[in-house]
Amino acid sequence: LKIGTLNCARVAGEMEIEKGIAAAGKPIVDLHGIDDGLIQKIVYDALVWSSLHGLVVGDRNDQRSGKLPGVGMVHAPIALLPTSFPESHWKQACELAPIFNELIDRVSLDGKFLQDSLARTKKVDAFTSRLLDIHSKILEMNKKEEIRLGLHRSDYMLDEKTKLLLQIEFNTISSSFAGLGCLVTDLHRTLLSDYGEDLGLDSKRIPGNTATGQFAEALAKAWTEYNNPRLTFKEYTLMVLVFLQPLKLKNAICMTSIGFLGITYNVKTIRKTLTEIDSEGQLLPDGTFLVYVSSYYCIECGQAVAVVYFRAGYAPTDYPSESEWRARLLMEQSSAIKCPSISYHLAGTKKIQQELAKPNVLERFLESKEDIAKLRKCFAGLWSLVDSEITKKAIEKPELFVMKPQREGGVENRVFGPTSGNNIYGDDVKETLLRLQKEGSEEDAAYILMQRIFPAASPTFLIRDGICHKDHAISELGVYSAYLRNKESVIMNDQCGYLMRTKVSSSNEGGVAAGFAVLDSIYLT
Ligand code: ADP
Ligand code: MG
Ligand code: MG
DSSP, X not given: OOGGGXXXXXXXXXXXXXXXXXXXXXXXXXXXXXXXXXXXXXXXHHHHHHXXXXXXXXXXXXXXXXXXXXXXXXXXXXXSSOEEEOHHHHHHHHHHHHHHHHHHHHHHHOHHHHHHHTHHHHHHOHHHHHHHHHHHHHHHTTOOOOEEEEEEEEEEEEBTTTOOEEEEEEEOSOOOOHHHHHHHHHHHHHHHHHHHHHHXXXXXXXXXXXXXXXXXXXXXXXXHHOOOTTOSOGGGOEEEEEESSTTOHHHHHHTGGGGHHHHHHOOEEEEEEHHHHHHHEEEOTTSOEEEEEOOXXXXXXXXXXXXXXXXXXXXXXXXXXXXXXXXXXXXXXXXXXXXXXXXXXXXXXXHHHHHHTSTTTHHHHOOOHHHHHHHHHTOOOEEETTOHHHHHHHHHOGGGEEEEESOOOHHHHHHHSSOOOSOEETHHHHHHXXXXXXXXXXXXXXEEEEEOOOBOOEEEEEEETTEEEEEEEEEEEEEEEEEEEETTEEEEEEEEEEEEEEEETTOSXXXXXXXXXXXXXXXXX
């Protein structure tokens, strides 16, 4: 911990920021009025707490980070205090979780809808095309996933002008940060217990966060549902966590929480990369997925796998060769429960989000008019680039739009380092649209257009690398949810905790301030 450098950096233009407070979002306390000494004390405590409780990430300043476990870690980038969030919108987001779970499940069963909606994208987006190929093979096999497990995160921003809670996206693969999100909640609750009186804040206004426990419960329940007659002893059934690199800390630490599966539920887990699965995995004729592992009892044992959890596999770079694609197909063809299945994965693409927002599409999947109305209320404007009126408008006023390719993980990268995201903003929207028009290619099918949401910005203390900065920031609330179903029986359909991410408002996804997003929690107002 860089306690030596601990100070509250005065950012340029701070006075301008202070003046803007009243007009923008509501800070939970008057940050201007807080004594600097008190802030430093809270920062110090926050950093000690983080290191003691594993609220840490790989330190990109340490070359050994990610190479040796337990070496080269630093506290996670965090907001010093929780960010205010209206209780009514929080309740709304929680209420939406089981409805989205059900919707995604139904969409996943409609193979034709997925293939048709993504047919144009397939032609120009090689990655989506490979996913669709796997999906087609599964459809040809007429294979039914009877046990379906989804561990999702639906992300929202609160639009300042309309006061509407609008969905950014729905994640169905590698919904990250559940573990760290819970820890940030605990940290903030602890800080408010200790300093709440000084700050005039009540720690109970921070909702409890049990995302990790509930995700572990869902995985364990799925493991119980998996009933393979080949397995004489349940303890031989494993859960495989699919990773990019065995030691890639950003993924590993996110999933440590799942580690307690073994302690609480007696489920054995192993970690494998897609590349390893290609050489160590086997598909038996009856659909059983075996992974060869060395154990105390035998040098090389084929162990049957009940559940496969993907903590990687959502980005083109996760598939550097044919090996990784073979591994993905092998697991998909097996009877193991995949979280997510290829259908769930596709149902979570941005293109499908945009298709679902078209008139009368939700009605194809859901019966309840009330549920449909609730979902629609949180949909922002979403369009395909085929809509020439919208593209014209986006060229005229690009600042009102975001252009999105079919990619995942933009924000996650930003929390861990200054990499740019995948989306296109501002003048780049205009330039890209004009280029696509000029070229007249079908590349437009790789993108969707989305209404840009403008959340209120408020002054926030953000801590990174042991240093506390004050800046104007905006937030995005992610609500986790779990869905488990076996044939007609829905075993779990729950909202499961949350994650607030707060970023400096001057950054889009990329830009100069990129990399400055922090993990946060919410203070209900
Ligand atoms: P990813 O799957 O890469 O996380 P997102 O759709 O979540 O893709 O976009 C990444 C980030 O871009 C979001 O976390 C949010 O900060 C920003 N963003 C996305 N859509 C919008 C939007 N419509 N308005 C404002 N910001 C957005
Ligand atoms: Mg995403
Ligand atoms: Mg996102």
